[in-house]
Amino acid sequence: MANGLSPGQARAPGPTYQEIIQRDSSQPPAPFLEYSYEFLGDADIPYRHYTSREYAAEEFEKLWPRVWQMACREEHIPEAGDYHVYDIGHLSAIVTRTESGTIKAFYNACMHRGTALKPADTSGWCQDFRCPFHGWTYSLDGELIDLPEDWDFPHVDSESHRLRELKVGIWGGFVFINFDADAESLEEFLGVLPDHFKEFGIENRYIESHLCKRLPVNWKAAEEAFMEAYHVKETHAGGAEYSEPITTYDIFPDNVNRFIHTVGAPNPRMPEQPSEDELMQQLWGRRATAQGEIPEVPEGKTARDCYAEVVKKQLGAQYDQDFSSYSTAQTLDSIEYFLFPNFFIFPGLSLPMAYRFRPDPEDPDYSYFDLYMLRPKHPENTPPPPPEPRHLDVDDSYTLETGLGFLGEIYDQDTSNMAAQTRGFKACARGAQTLGNYQECRIRHLHSRVADYLED
Numbered sequence: 001m002a003n004g005l006s007p008g009q010a011r012a013p014g015p016t017y018q019e020i021i022q023r024d025s026s027q028p029p030a031p032f033l034e035y036s037y038e039f040l041g042d043a044d045i046p047y048r049h050y051t052s053r054e055y056a057a058e059e060f061e062k063l064w065p066r067v068w069q070m071a072c073r074e075e076h077i078p079e080a081g082d083y084h085v086y087d088i089g090h091l092s093a094i095v096t097r098t099e100s101g102t103i104k105a106f107y108n109a110c111m112h113r114g115t116a117l118k119p120a121d122t123s124g125w126c127q128d129f130r131c132p133f134h135g136w137t138y139s140l141d142g143e144l145i146d147l148p149e150d151w152d153f154p155h156v157d158s159e160s161h162r163l164r165e166l167k168v169g170i171w172g173g174f175v176f177i178n179f180d181a182d183a184e185s186l187e188e189f190l191g192v193l194p195d196h197f198k199e200f201g202i203e204n205r206y207i208e209s210h211l212c213k214r215l216p217v218n219w220k221a222a223e224e225a226f227m228e229a230y231h232v233k234e235t236h237a238g239g240a241e242y243s244e245p246i247t248t249y250d251i252f253p254d255n256v257n258r259f260i261h262t263v264g265a266p267n268p269r270m271p272e273q274p275s276e277d278e279l280m281q282q283l284w285g286r287r288a289t290a291q292g293e294i295p296e297v298p299e300g301k302t303a304r305d306c307y308a309e310v311v312k313k314q315l316g317a318q319y320d321q322d323f324s325s326y327s328t329a330q331t332l333d334s335i336e337y338f339l340f341p342n343f344f345i346f347p348g349l350s351l352p353m354a355y356r357f358r359p360d361p362e363d364p365d366y367s368y369f370d371l372y373m374l375r376p377k378h379p380e381n382t383p384p385p386p387p388e389p390r391h392l393d394v395d396d397s398y399t400l401e402t403g404l405g406f407l408g409e410i411y412d413q414d415t416s417n418m419a420a421q422t423r424g425f426k427a428c429a430r431g432a433q434t435l436g437n438y439q440e441c442r443i444r445h446l447h448s449r450v451a452d453y454l455e456d
C-alpha cells in the first residue's frame with residue numbers, strides 16, 4: 001500500500017503502547033519501554049507447513065530433537081526420586097531429582113530392549129528406574145545397578161548401558177530439556193528473557209491450575225492464535241468498545257518475541273474519545289465478580305490506574321499478599337513472551353499464565369495445549385503441590401474450568417477459529433496465507449525459525 005513508508009514501518013493510528021504506559025501513575029518495568037521490531041519479509045506462507053505429513057515429519061526429525069523445551073516446573077519434582085515424563089512426538093524424557101538434589105533427564109527407554117521405563121505423560125516417585133519387562137534397574141543417576149541373570153550378559157556393564165542423558169537447564173523455576181547433546185546452552189537460547197524477567201520473580205510462582213486441551217489445529221497455528229491482537233475486535237468483541245488493545249510487537253534474537261497490550265486504554269479509533277468513567281464501565285464488565293458499584297474515576301486520574309488499584313486489592317485479599325508495588329502495566333496488561341518453539345510466559349499479575357504447545361505425533365491437524373495459571377507464592381506459607389492436569393478434549397469447553405473466569409469463553413472463541421482454519425487450509429484456492437507486517441510479525445518469526453532448523 002502506498003503510504004510512503006517502507007514495509008513494516010506503518011503503525012496503527014493513535015498512541016503507541018509505550019506512550020500509553022508512560023501516562024500511568026506508576027513507572028512501568030524498563031523492558032516494557034523497549035522497541036525491537038524487525039521486518040522479516042512479506043512472502044506468503046504455504047498451508048502445507050500446517051497440513052502436510054511430510055512437513056510434520058521433518059519437524060520431528062530436525063526441529064524437536066534440537067530445541068530447548070519446558071518439561072516441567074521444579075516443584076513437580078521436589079524430592080529425590082520424584083520424576084516427570086515429558087513426551088514430544090515419539091521422543092520421551094524422564095526428568096528426575098537425584099539423591100544429591102540435582103535434576104537430570106534421561107531418554108525414557110530401557111537400554112536392554114527399549115521398553116519405555118515410565119508411561120507417557122506421567123509423574124510419580126520411585127527409588128530407582130526398574131524396567132517392567134525383564135527388570136533391568138537404573139539408579140536415579142542413570143547407572144545400571146541391577147541386571148537380572150547377568151551371567152548371560154558378559155558384554156554389558158554398569159557404564160556401557162547407563163541410561164542416555166539429556167541436557168537440562170533451569171530458568172525461572174522451569175525445567176528445560178534438550179535432546180541434542182551439542183545444543184547451545186539454555187542461557188544462550190533464552191536470549192533476553194532472563195534480563196527482561198529480572199524483576200518479575202517467575203521462580204517465586206506456583207501452579208494454581210493446569211489444563212491440557214487437545215486442539216483441532218496444527219501446533220503452529222495454535223500458537224499463532226495467541227500471537228496477535230489483530231483478531232480481538234472480530235473474535236472476542238462484545239459491548240461498547242470504548243477501549244481496545246493497543247499493542248507493541250517485538251522480536252528479539254533469536255528465539256524470543258513478545259506482545260504487550262493495554263487493558264483499559266481509550267480506543268483511538270472512536271470518533272469521540274471515551275470518558276474515563278466510560279472506560280471504567282468497560283473494565284468493570286471484565287471482572288469475574290462484576291458486582292458492586294462501579295467506582296467513579298476521580299478528576300485527574302485514569303480508569304486504568306483506578307482499576308489497577310481495585311485489582312491489586314482484590315487479588316491481595318484473595319491471595320493474602322501485598323501487591324501494591326506492582327505497576328499499572330504489570331497489573332493489568334496482557335504481557336506475553338514467547339520462547340521458540342513452544343513456550344509462552346506471562347509475567348503480569350492479573351493474567352499470570354504459561355502456555356506450552358505440542359504437536360500430535362500422528363496427525364498434523366491436532367495439537368496439545370498446556371495452560372498453567374502461575375500465582376505469586378505467599379512469602380511465608382508453603383504453596384500447594386502442583387495440581388494434576390485437567391484434560392479437555394477438542395469439544396470440551398474451557399468454561400468447565402471455573403478458575404479461568406472470563407477467559408474460558410475467550411479461549412473457546414479461539415478454538416472455533418482453529419477448527420475453521422484447519423478446514424480452510426485445505427479448501428483455500430490460494431494455498432498460502434498473507435500476514436500483516438507488524439501485527440503478525442511474531443507468526444512470521446515463528447515460521448522463519450522453524451525454517452532455520454528444517455533447512456539446516
Ligand code: FES
Pocket residue numbers: 110111112113114115131132133134135136
Ligand atoms: S527391555 Fe528393559 S529389561 Fe528388558
Ligand SMILES: [Fe+2]
Pocket residue numbers: 225226231232235236410414
Ligand atoms: Fe484470542
